[in-house]
Each structure stands twice: as C-alpha cells, then as structure tokens.
Amino acid sequence: MWLSSRKPTPPPIVPTDLIIPFNYWDDDNTLRGLSFDVTFRFDDVLDSDKLRRALSRLLEIGNWRKHEWLGDTRPAAWLYSDSPQLSICIITFQDATLVTITFLHTLMDIMGLYSILQGWSAVLRGQEDEVPPFVGFDYDPLAGLTKTTPPQPYVFADKLLIGARRLIFALHYIFELFWYRQEEERVIFLPAKHLQRMRDSAMGELASQNISNEKPFVSESDVLLAWWTQVVLRALKLAPRRMITIRNVFDCRPILTELGHIPSTGGTLVANAAFSTFTFLSARHILEMPLSFVASRIRKSLEHQRNQEQLQALLAIQKATLDNEHHPTLFGDPSMFHFMCSNWGKARLFQVDFSAVAVGSASGIPLSERSNKIGRPSYVNVAGTKTYSTRNTGVVIGKGSAGNRWLLYTLRSMAWASIEQQLRLLSEEDGN
Template sequence: MFTHRYTFRACKQFSELQEGPSMLYNKHSFHHHACKLKGAQSVFSDTPWSHPHGGNKISKLLEAQSGFSNAPWSHPHGGKDNSKFPQALSRFSNTPWFHPHGGKRFSQLHGIPSTFNNTPWSCPHGPAKKFDGNQSASFSVFSRKPTPPPKVESDEVVSLPFFDDTLLLANNVITHMYVYDTVLDAEKLSDSLERLAQRPGWRKMSARVRKNGKGKLEFHIPTEFSETRPAISTTHVKHTTSIADHPIASRFPKPSTTPAVVATTEDFEPLLDESDCPKKLDDYLYKDRSVFGLHIYSFNDATILITHVNHSGLDGIARKDIMDAWLLMLQGREHEILSPCDFHEDPFIGLGKDVSATHRLAERKLSTFALLQWVRKNILDLAWRTPETRLVCLPSGFVEKQRNAAMKELAATQTGSEKPFVSDGDIIIAWLAKAGLSHLPPTSTRNVTIASTFSCRNVLEGSYLPLGKPYLANCAAFFNTLLPVRDITGKSLAYTAQKAREALKEQSSLSQTEAYFAYVRQSTKNKLPPMFGDSNMHFMILSNWTKANLYLIDFSAAAMTPTDKPVTARYMQAVQSPRKAMELFVIIGKDALGNYWLSGSRTKQNWDIIEAALKREDYLFENLPGA
C-alpha cells in the first residue's frame, strides 16, 4: 500500500522479555517462537505456536493487532490471520521494530513475558546494527539505558541561549500537521528544506541536541552533510490511494457553520506514531535527529505535511520564519531570504540583569510558599489527570459579529478621549475565558489568571536584537489578565476583551519585558516563568498564533500539477508532547475562508460541558446548568 524509507536494521538477544515477546523476521512472514507466554491466547486453533528449541507449546496469543496496514501477522504453518497486537512495548530502547516490506514501525509488544530463561530471544538477522540515516542510539544487551550516537568531530558545538537552556523547553516537542487537498512534490519539498538548512545562518535548523559531560544541553550543528546524515531529518510515506480511503486521514473535520467542537486531536496521533515523530527529549538525545524535522504523507489527491521541533531550539515565530524562507526556496527566490541573527551569540545574555522599572503585577506575584500551595491544590491536574485536546471551529462571521458588538458597547461607555479598540484575538481570548470557566459556579469570587503569550521580538529589537533579522530561537513572554470568575462569566465579551487588551498594553513595553525576564532569571535553575494571582486561583494559558498566518502558507510552488491558485491548508493541528499542559488554549489561526480554529487541552468532563453548551446553541455560555 505504501513504501517507507527505513527498514529494520537492529536486532538483539536477551534471555527474558518482561514486557514483550520477540518477533523473529524472515522475508515472507513473522514467526513467533516461545516456550511460554503467560496469559496469551492463540487465534490459530489447530496450529499452536512453538519454541524453536523445543519445550512447551503455546496455544494462546491474546488480543494481537498488527501495526502494519494490510500486512497481518501470520503463523508460519498457515492458519487464521492474527491481526491484533495492542499496547505492545519493545524492549529495545529507541530501536523500533519495522516490517520487512516497509510501512509502519511495530514498536510496542506488551504484557507477554518470556519464561524460557535459558534460551534467549533472538532476531534472525543477527546482532544489533545502527540505523542508516536517521540513526537510532546503540544500547547494551544487559542494560536498558541507551547511549547517544557517537560525537561527530566536524560538528560545531554551540551552547543554548541562556533563557532557552531549560528542561521546560527541552522536554517540550511541538508537532504541526497540515493537510492540503493537492498533491505536492515530496522530493521538491524535502530538497528545498534541505538546501535552506545548509545556508549560512540557517544551519541551526539541523542542530542535534546533546548533553555535555556536565549534563548541560548543547547543540551539535553539522558542517558536513550526506545522504546518511542529512541536514533535516525527513521521512516520506507514499499511499497509492485517495485520502478518503485512509482509515484515519479520511476523518479530518471540515469547518462548521456554527461554533462547535469538531475533532479530538488524539484521534489523529496514530499518523504521528507511524511517521516516527519525536515525542520527548530522549528522542533527540539518543538519535541523530535534527531539531527541526519533516514528515510527508502523499496520497493520489492530497498531501499531509508534519513538522516537528524541540522547543529548546525554536518558538512559534521562528518556525514561521523557517516556513517563509522555505517557500522562497521553493519559488526560486533565494536571494530574498534574510540572514538570521548569528546563532553563535546570545543576544539576551544581559536581559533582566539591570531593571529600570517594577513589574506592574509585582504585588500579585506568587511567593514560593503560595506557589507550593497552588501546586498542592492542583496536583491532580498537574500530575495525574490526562488532558484531552479538542479542536473548535468559530465559523466565518462569528468573531466579526462579536467584535463589532464589543466595539459598539465600548464606544457607548467610553469616558476618555482615546478611541476604544479590541482585536479579533482579544474577542477570542474573552470567548475562551468564558468557555474555560463553564465548569465553575458562575457567581464565584475565585480569581482567574489568564496567562497569554506574546512575542518579544518587536519590543526588544534595537535594544537586544538587530533590526529586521529573523531570530531562530525562543523570544516570548506572558502577559497576565487577572479577573474574578463572576466578572468573566457574568459580563460581556467586550469587558474581558478590553481587560486583556489593557493587560497586553501595560505589560509588553521594554521596561516591563525586562522586569519579567528579571523574575525568570531570579527563579530556579530551570528558569520558570513567574506566576501572578493567588494560591487559590484558576490558571489558564492562552497562545495566539494568528499573526503567523499558518493557514495561509501557500505551497502552490510545490504542486505536482502547476496551478495559479494558492495551495493552503484546509486543516491543521498542533500537538504538544510528551505531556500536554492542562487548561492550555491555542488560537491556531484563521483559514482562507475566514474561519478561526482553536484548540484546548483539559479534562474530558470539562470539555463535555463546553460541547453540550455549543450543541444547545448557547454560544456565549450564558445559560449554563446551575447558573
């Protein structure tokens, strides 16, 4: 059905598998050899599994599921297909199993221990070998601890900028998925991105994340590239069918005609698993993987692009700069690509050391004790509850209508000479605040802190950053809107939108940005952002990506069939891993039809309240149960 770039090249022996059986590969089928598999049930009723060295036969192999499309597991002597192997965990750290004919890796074999202690499991291809290209880390037969790939002496070793060198960023992998109803040239896409990453100033895209002898993170930036060690880690899966025939990709939602929850992003995460997308810091430390990577799914009528990045290397605006430069490469306009800031230097090495003003919210900053109290009260959300990420569509015209109403209301109540203003983003922040508090008593006096991100590039240009140059790193802070629950739920969108606008204006000046980063610098070695409010507050995080215009990125230059029409995404989503932040909301952007797309991560129960309100056409959450 499709081909894959990589094949299985790594095998090992060991005498006991605690969480999974070994699968022995040959050219035509999979053979499972064991003397005992506890709790396993065979689906081949007349043909038991057996160990090659003799011993007890196995007659039970429970709940098996193949991860290879159209390539079911089979018994060497024939019999019924065994097509289910769920929740399987490979004991080979960072070395996934692969189907010999290509396709999705099989990386999980779970819950079936070997009891044949004196006859180790083995792979018929012999001892372990490294992967070519996107190499896996080597590992010991006797230890589960992986080791990083060997250091490449020609690599340029660069320290992370001071504010980027945190586990909070390094343990955060951001994956974007873009869906295009056009067949794009995969080779042209990968070649142009590869050439961009080899340009002076842009090589940071190819950086490999490593730890030095003291355990500190650093970037190893290649100076030489080859087919086995490309600048950008790229994979490609080619389907010969329509996207409508794919069991997962066929389910991408279309815009709704009213505000609605249209999808759960976890439903599409198997596409990320199949493409071997990184999900955690170890996926960079123990593989020869670039900090910015690409995966392409090709169908005969559509294309899915997946980009993934370790947050220690780039933020949202830096990713946008990369996308813009990539398009210029595709269009043959390389001479228009700007030279980025020198990645050898840290422009913010002195940011926050000399502060000329007190932060506007200094009196509301949580002390260490208050922060610990807040953590204690929210420990279930922070450590145990698993958030669910759902996608919301606000159809074309809805936000415009709400903004026009807000502007009219603010004009009628304005007392000063300054003309009132709120943006679409302010209105959506206010709408998300109402939605995000729909599970709380609407008359509650409990305080709410809405921590919204903003890019600091504009305010820091001239003082810390050179003018007009892309900065391929992190440069963002939070501005905080503090209001009680009852004000957000009981008052209009205009009220909360105006408060958000005022907070941004007051907290985003140069002196306030310096004061903010002084707090970051003074915090723990992990350089945590300051929190404002009180120990009993409800805390929300909002991030607005609208200015990045991600939905309007035009890949028409890569279309297999030349076209004069823009080729823009009809759907996109972003996934944060390995752990999603609770009560995190993202304004992904505005598509070509004027629809706004939002995502949020919260508990299923809290999402169900929002979804029920929207289905009742309570689009402003004014008639919630118990209100």
C-alpha cells in the first residue's frame, strides 16, 4: 500500500455552504497537535437526554449556530473524517454521572470552554436570555491588534530566540528528550490549608521588607506557581546558574473588552485568546530565595506585561515569527530551562452547575458527607491527545469545592519520586 501526503480535495462549494475559516491565532501547528478530554464527575444522576437537548438548543441560538439544523434525520457530515471539533460523551451510573468534553485546541482555549459551559447551563435552567452573544463567528477580535505599529517595544524583544540562538535551544531540548526518554503526566493534589499557609507566609515576608507606601500583594496563583517551580527544580537538580524561564499563560479577553473588540455589555469569545508573560530567574535564585521573592517576581511580570501596549507588541513579534520563521515565538537564553503553566482557575470548572437536570435525590454520596452541591462536579480530570512532547508544561485544573487545588503536569519520569517525597514532607509539616 503506497502512502500519499496529498491533501484531500474539498468538495465543490454550493450556495447553501457557510465557510468559517480559522482565526489567525487558532491555526498553528502547536494547536493543531493538541486536543483535550475534560471529564466532570458528578456524584448525582443527571438526565443525559436533557443535557444533550440543551446543548443542541444552545447551538441553535444566534451565532452559536455553526451549521444548519442537524437532527436525527440529517446527521452531520465532517467531509473527511468522523472527528468534529467538539464532542460530548455522557455516562450515567446508578449513583453518579461522567460528562466528558473533547475538543481540539484549534477550536478554543479553556475560557472558550467556560463560555460553552455557561451557555449550556443557562439553557438547562430555561434562561436562554442569559446566553451571551457569540463573538468571533464572522469577526476576529484579535486581528486588529497586529495591523498597526505597537505604541511601545516589547519588554523582552532583545531576548527573542531566532536563528542560531533558537537552534541551540532546540538542540538542548532534543538532548533532554533523548537522554531522559521517559516522561509522565501526573495529577497533583494540594490541600487548601497548605496553599493558604504559604501565601500568608509570603505576604508577611513581603510586608516586613516593604519600604514604600504601596502595600505588597501576591495572589494565591502567584504563590502556587512559585511553589510548584521550586518543587520541580529541586527534583530536576539543574545547574544553579542555568536560566529558568517561567512562562505564565494569561487570558487576554479583558484587554480586548477594554479596547472595545469584545462588547462590554456581553458577548463571549469561543476561540483562542491566551498568551504568556515571562519571568527570568536563575535556578539558584528560585531555590535559595524565599518563596515570597519568586511569587513577587511572577506578580510583577503580570503587572508589567499583561496590558494593552505589551500585548500588542507581543502579538506583532509573534505574528512576524510565525509568518517568516514558521514556528512559535520563544524568549530567553539558548540554554534556558523552559517552564510553562496555564492556570485554569478562572474557567471555574468545579463550579459547573447542572443541578437543573439532577434526577430526583439519586446521589452516590450524601450531601452531608461531601462539599460539592447537587449538580456540581466533585472531580475534574484532564487528559488529551498530542502529537509532540509537552514536557515541563502543565495546568492548574482549578479549585475544588473544598478549596483544594488540582494540578496536571508532565515531567521526566525520574523526577516524580523526588516530588512525591517533597509532598509527603509538606503534609508532615502540618501533622497530616
């Protein structure tokens, strides 16, 4: 059997066709090579038929509709495969329900999924008037940001890895994958009391060092990322002088709203609108300085880079790199260790409310013995399919109903033994 790399020939366009192209930032090789499976565990029996009909109804409302009506008499046709951009699988047990949402990263980021879940829940409650207008169906809110000259240069423009510098970085990364071939993706559970204690300590340290009138601040997310960076570096035992690039993903929808690219009175962007801030520190600084120092540097990076001017400057560089070099943009040192994390907390996955379709009082765990309410998930599992290594990257899945944090991260397999030991010591500090 001969293999062919020839792309399929698209069918002829007919008058009833509605062609919706990818937006620029939705279509690159990184996003094309990644899909997510997000599974919600509900300790209640949910009506799967009502869930299906509500989602179908959502996709009929306004610009949420991306096809003509597709009922049982007219099944969807995906032209070349049976693989849609978004699919739902619902499994109902006698005492629980699993709802898995599978989507390609080319369709949306996690805040896009949040918008779908919000709209879905509104339809389930019979409150279709609360479904936000769909933005981006025939308009790309991000497109205009790269059509004018940025008002200021990007803060790390001089650290752009291109040419020989990027080649050296690529060789370092290939060596890492070759020398440490095995990698594992694991879920990390961090009890709320541990994170609260670490943040209280960090805030106290910063307050004692403060010599200005401005009150110091670090969020729980800043502290969580700083702590996890320290945990990973202790496990990997990198050279003290090696530069560590902490890449912290943020959602730019609030900036687009400020610019008027998304209506401030409502509207939801189901697309990719996530970019990164960068923090550069040596391994020595991260491991030897207090947690408060690392967390404050992460906070300053957000304050200085998460704004209209820097976003426009970043997008200009990223677009030029993609158009001319045909690869994603990287900033830093050629020998750096690249550490990436995306915090999904604002997607509020553990607050998804499907209580409107809970069947009677059927429950696997009595309400008196659980912290999650009826119709809200007790656990959210994230998995996926990828065509490339995602080593040294991961996500904060979110905060459970009891305030505990769940993380998902991919590392060298040999690193996890040390991480397990560090987590045990953390528990022993509080006598647990």
